[in-house]
Amino acid sequence: MGRVITLENVTKRYGAFTAVDDVSFTAQPGRVTGFLGPNGAGKSTSMRVMVGLTPPNGGRATIGGHLYSQIPNPARHVGVLLDASAQHAGRTGREVLRISADTMGVGPKRVEEMLELVGLSGNEAKRRVRNYSLGMRQRLGIANAFLGDPSVLILDEPVNGLDPAGIHWMRGLLRQFASQGGTVLLSSHLLHEVEMIADDMILIGRGKIVAQGTKAELLQTRGTYVKPEDPAALLQALQGAGVEAIPSGDGGFRSEAEPIDIGRAAAAAGVVLIELKPAEGAGLEEMFLQLTSDDARESITAQGVQV
């Protein structure tokens, strides 16, 4: 059975900068939860808090009801990949896994099984990590995370550096893990990666959770955008028809109703429409792009200040 990952009001400050700001969410067993946000949004810091590497200034993170540090031999329950490059460059891939296996107390046979699981061939496993591509390091990191036969996976940017075939493979691996009851939390700064793999999504920007829900909920472009000649007349017509609509600020309205219902209400009241179409941009993508562009602007400003 999988275990719930729970963050309650986790806050981490670095001086005046708040990297993680009152973050709360859960990742459920049997589901792949995508943790999505631009670089520097607080994903990695949140994940380090989960596994006890970063002490939070406030709040707490638990896995299956326990602080990570309170789990004896935690690798047997929680598979962690925080940074695929954080491996000793002078060790062979197999040796990296042997050290983890020896620490957590699983045999060398398990190491060979995991090498096979992630598709590192005998020759590749014998090479030193400094000669690995990022994709190979990710595979090694995944093998390391699966080594202790965990029921929870915490993976920071696991898809980064993988080719499309590798992403497809990762998707299959994590989906299977979740379908057997495992809990998966994976972070990414690329919306489409998460879209491909996750069931649930948590969107973080500047240390704050800005949206969360199932993928279906968040990606749906539900409802209608309508722009009439006479806004007041349309609003009155829609109210008369029992359709709720909110102004979108450009003389138009957004509504949860279908375009045909709005069209009928407008026709019945004789209101002239300029535009009538399924709503766009209310979805996750626009929110995500906005977050990303805000941060891009900020970094330019910061560079300007430095110079």
Place this chain on the structure above:
Amino acid sequence: MNVATPHGSVAPGTLDLTADKPVPFGRLVKVELRKMLDTRAGLWLLISIVLLTGLVLVIFLINADDKSFVNAMQATATPQGILLPVLGILLVTSEWSQRTAMVTFTLEPHRGKVLWSKVTAAVLLGLAAVVLALVVASAVTAVGGTSDAWHDASLQLVLQYVVLQLLSVLGGLVFGLLFLNTAAAIVTSYALPIAFSIITSLVSSFHKVQPWVDPGTAQTPLQSGEILSGKEWSHVIVTSLIWVVLPFAIGMWRVLRAEVK
């Protein structure tokens, strides 16, 4: 994933830890020893210690005037005294320079336990170097020693030698822990005690306290082939408290609180 988990009383989504056992300390020590041997840097360092110990004793056999066991043993102290601190340093700093500390402290979140396992590994490796030195020194003495080569050998002198070498490996480890950076730790662990010795010997008002604060002065009797007096042991203990125990405590405190990236 666990097969058919019989966690009757446990709420869904929570983790039943009743059957879980912590990682045994001995296993951590074994892993630390393995980490020292499985990289080129570590392996060559150990090979260098073996080769230099042998080389020094060969030179001793050819050149020394008084080929006694104690002199042979003392001869190995210098090359080992140079390399053992590096071994102690690498045991700690490689985790930070290679960023493996993230994995190490994720596998065993009790960082203090990990650091103590490193201390234990350092002591074991130091002892192995000592045993090697003693065995080769005995062999050299047996082959080419003078007729009364064993006359001044005593268990206490051997123990003094062991203390000296262990202080050297632990002294290195402590500097590694303090800086968490290989280059800074190596430079400081060699330069700082020497600089400190020079300063304390230059200033005449320091002469009285020098053996109590300067490890170089305090440890000289350990290398002299003489049995230490009570006061000389006190010097060794006090300087070790200042140069090994105190920085270890500071380094440990920092690592326990720090964020691991």
